[in-house]
Amino acid sequence: MDISVSLTIVLLLVLAAEFVNGWTDAPNAIATVVSTRVLSPHRAIAMAAAFNILGAIVTGTAVATTIGTGIVKPEVIGLHTVASAMLAIVIWSTVAWRWGVPTSETHELVAGLAGAGLATAGTSVLLWEGWQRVLVGLALSTVLGFLAGFIVMITIYRLFARATPTFIRRFFGRAQILSAAFMAFSHGSNDGQKFMGTFALALFLGGVLPEFHVSIWMILICSLVMGLGTSFGGWRIIRTMGFRLTKLEPVNGFAAESAASLTILLASSLGIPLSTSHTIITAIMGVGATRRLSAVRWGVTRQIVLTWLLTFPVCGGLGFLLALVLKPLFW
Numbered sequence: 001m002d003i004s005v006s007l008t009i010v011l012l013l014v015l016a017a018e019f020v021n022g023w024t025d026a027p028n029a030i031a032t033v034v035s036t037r038v039l040s041p042h043r044a045i046a047m048a049a050a051f052n053i054l055g056a057i058v059t060g061t062a063v064a065t066t067i068g069t070g071i072v073k074p075e076v077i078g079l080h081t082v083a084s085a086m087l088a089i090v091i092w093s094t095v096a097w098r099w100g101v102p103t104s105e106t107h108e109l110v111a112g113l114a115g116a117g118l119a120t121a122g123t124s125v126l127l128w129e130g131w132q133r134v135l136v137g138l139a140l141s142t143v144l145g146f147l148a149g150f151i152v153m154i155t156i157y158r159l160f161a162r163a164t165p166t167f168i169r170r171f172f173g174r175a176q177i178l179s180a181a182f183m184a185f186s187h188g189s190n191d192g193q194k195f196m197g198t199f200a201l202a203l204f205l206g207g208v209l210p211e212f213h214v215s216i217w218m219i220l221i222c223s224l225v226m227g228l229g230t231s232f233g234g235w236r237i238i239r240t241m242g243f244r245l246t247k248l249e250p251v252n253g254f255a256a257e258s259a260a261s262l263t264i265l266l267a268s269s270l271g272i273p274l275s276t277s278h279t280i281i282t283a284i285m286g287v288g289a290t291r292r293l294s295a296v297r298w299g300v301t302r303q304i305v306l307t308w309l310l311t312f313p314v315c316g317g318l319g320f321l322l323a324l325v326l327k328p329l330f331w
Contacts, residue, residue, distance in 0.1 A: 022229020055188025070130025115319030149286025
C-alpha cells in the first residue's frame with residue numbers, strides 16, 4: 001500500500017473529524033442513560049464504544065456508500081476537497097462543543113463536502129440522488145423522532161398505568177441499559193458509517209483503492225477514534241441533552257432511546273444518512289411533551305435549533321473557502 005504524504009494528511013484529518021464527532025455526536029447515544037444515573041459515564045462510554053463498533057460491522061455499509069459516492073462526484077474532486085470538508089467539521093464542531101451544544105456531523109459533513117466540491121468543480125459536482133436521501137433523513141430525524149418519542153411514551157403510560165412508581169423506577173432502570181445499548185448500536189449503524197465512507201473515499205482518490213470499498217479495518221479504526229473522542233470530551237453534550245433539555249427519569253430515557261433507535265435503524269436499512277443528534281433530541285422532546293409542552297425547556301431547544309440552522313451555511317462556506325486555499329498545497 002503506497003500512501004503519499006498528502007493522502008496521509010487527509011486520512012489524519014478524517015480521523016480528527018471522527019474524534020471531534022466523538023465529542024459532539026456520539027454522546028447522544030448515552031446522554032439519557034447517564035443523566036438518569038442508570039450507568040456511570042465511564043461504563044456508559046465503554047458500552048457505547050462496543051455497540052457502536054458492533055452496529056457498524058453488522059449493518060452493512062449502505063450509509064458509508066451514500067456519503068462516499070452519493071453527495072459529490074468522486075471522479076471530479078481531489079484530496080484537497082476532502083481535507084477542506086474535514087477541517088470545516090473540526091472548526092464548527094469545536095466551536096459548538098465549547099458551548100455545550102450538540103451538532104449534526106451528518107449535516108456538517110455533507111455541507112462541507114458540497115462547499116469544497118463547488119469550489120473544486122462547480123455545481124455539476126453535486127449528486128441530486130444523494131441529496132434526496134439527506135433531505136429524507138432530515139425529515140425522519142425531526143418529525144419521526146418527535147412522534148416516535150411521543151407515541152412510545154404514551155404507550156408505556158397505558159401499559160404500566162397500574163404499576164407503582166417504585167416498580168416503574170426499578171424496571172426501567174434495568175431496561176434502560178438495554179435501550180442505551182440499542183441506541184449505541186443504531187448510532188454505529190448510521191453515524192458510525194459516515195466517516196468510514198469518507199476514509200474510503202480518500203483512499204480511492206489517493207489511488208490506493210481501485211474502487212470505493214469500506215473494509216473491516218477502516219470500520220474498526222474509525223469506531224475506536226470516535227470512542228476516544230467521546231471519552232475525552234463528551235460530558236458537555238451529555239449535560240445539555242440529559243439535564244438541560246427536559247427532566248428525565250429512567251422510563252423517559254428508555255422511551256427516548258427506543259424511539260430514536262428505531263428511527264435510526266429504519267434510515268440505515270434504506271442507506272439514508274440522518275442526524276443522530278436531531279433524532280435523539282426530538283425524541284426527548286416528544287417524550288417530554290407527553291407530560292406537558294412546558295416540560296421541555298424551549299430556550300435550550302431554540303439554541304440547539306439555531307446551531308442546526310447555521311450548520312449548513314457555515315460548513316458549506318468554510319468548505320468552499322478552505323478548498324480554494326488548500327488546492328495549491330496538495331500534490
